[in-house]
Amino acid sequence: MPALQAKHKEQDRAWLQEMLYGVLRQLPLLQFWLRQLLNKPLKSNQKVVEHLILLGFYQLAFSRVSQHAAVAETVGACQELRCPGLKGLVNACLRNFIRQDMQAMLPDDAQIRSGLPKWLFRKLQQAYPEQLDDLCLATNSKAPIWLRVNQTRVTRAEFCHALDEQEIQYTLPDDFQQAVLLSKGYDLTQLPGYQQGWFAAQDGAAQQAATLLAPQSKERVLDACAAPGGKTCHLLEQQADIKCLALDSDASRLQRVEENLHRLGHQAQIVCGDAAEPSAWWDGELFDRILLDAPCSATGVIRRHPDIKWLRKGTDIPPLVELQGKILKAVWPMLKPGGTLLYATCSILPEENREQIKQFLANQADASLSPLHAQDNASNPGWQILPGEKQMDGFYYARLIKS
Structure with missing residues (x-):
């Protein structure tokens, strides 16, 4: 495009x-x-x-x-x-x-009215029977533009003042310290402070990752599957002195990570490697925290990328689930005892999310769940955000602790 x-x-x-x-x-x-x-x-x-x-x-x-x-x-x-x-x-x-x-x-056919392919409509019908109509509506709506203010460069109040001076309309969403929601589409490169690294485009659901992982000063942090680098940058904005390793298997996409780090004024170690094969790149030093934003169906961000509906097939899901499990199993040994791993996807399919984590907890004796809300437990683990919830994309998080 x-x-x-x-x-x-x-x-x-x-x-x-x-x-x-x-x-x-x-x-x-x-x-x-x-x-x-x-x-x-x-x-x-x-x-x-x-x-x-x-x-x-x-x-x-x-x-x-x-x-x-x-x-x-x-x-x-x-x-x-x-x-x-x-x-x-x-x-x-x-x-x-x-x-x-x-x-x-x-x-009369509800699947045709939904705007979804048959395989996806059936999956959502099974997983979310009560929310199906709202979910279809949100999936086919236009996504709002979320910005994350880089508070190492500017405060949100200062950034908003600059927007006011250019008569750019926005709102400040509840429960977000760094977020700004634009009221309509703009060329982001023409917004005040773009070249100075005052902000980055990042949906509200994706902005949860750094907050939930909560890196502490001087900790060693792995951002597995890091490209294009939005979460890497946010982790460094949360805690500037962490030792952050941004990993991705796609060398061309790592260029985006480098560009984003440079524009926003952050530094991280960038490594091209396969998270599922640590022996090829890992130096053996354990990590205090790991963010695993796993490869997924991207069914939670269809409103932002509607071509996903037609590029993705139902037969793609089992291999993705297998790959997610393989990566999760591969990165777990790199985590220190007492360390935290945050598993994330931009999917809304249970087999990639809740069921994936249930299976991992059942098979991994030294893994336990760190609840993200009152109903987050071993039988129904994690936090599933659905498209449109507080204007966010669809996303899933589960936080695990190594005993």
Whole structure:
């Protein structure tokens, strides 16, 4: 998406993202409408025209683009897509959509209305039957922009004063000491203090990690699976004199960690290595605290990245669960007795979260749960944040102590 946006003028980028993300959010419904108007699916190199019609439907049903402009521009795009012979088909579909008032036609199928793929809808239906409607609504909403004020550079009050001077609208969410919620979209690089490292973009749920791990002065801390470095930086803002090792297996993504550390004025040891294979990179010195932000399905951040719904498949989940368990088992020996490990995912699927930790506690005799709330216990471990809860993304945390 960023590479695509870079080819267009700045004023067109927000519209482009809105159209692309909007189609991805409403895809099952748009496809339902298309099936009413298209006698048979298009094939091979003409398939792209189906996608074009879906874009036209989205403009007509969900945007403020005028009907005339939506039809004219969508039909005209056939020329750019080298399918001029299908202009009539596209025009007929869009005109019939308007004539039949199809945007008022909603399917009886709850899965189609949810905007989710079948496999994910069924999983959420099973895991969260009472919250399902709210969960689907939150998952398909637009994510707010959270900022974390870098208090090693500026106070939140000073940052807010700078926002006020530029008439940038924001709110201060309850129970957050460093967070600022922007009231609408802005180019973050143009906000006051960006180059000076006054803030970083980080959702409220992700901001919980450093607070829950609570590093202490001069402790040795491992941030496993650290890229792009938001939590690494936050740990250093919590306690500047910790010895922090930021680990990730992707060398290209570690460049982002380095860039974020540099802009925000922090220092950490950056290591490229596989958390599941410590023998290749670990020096043998134990860690006081470990943050394991494990690879996951990312089902908690779909509202921020709607393409996840269609890139991820149900068959991806068991291998992910296996990998999470492997990494958890591999990093545990690197933790000092009495040390703390915080397990985190941006998933809302129980098998990646609660069930993963239940199994680990059952198999690891020297691991015990450090409760994060009153109902956090061995039979129902951890803290599951659902999308939209206090405007946060979906996230999971479990805090473990080594005896």
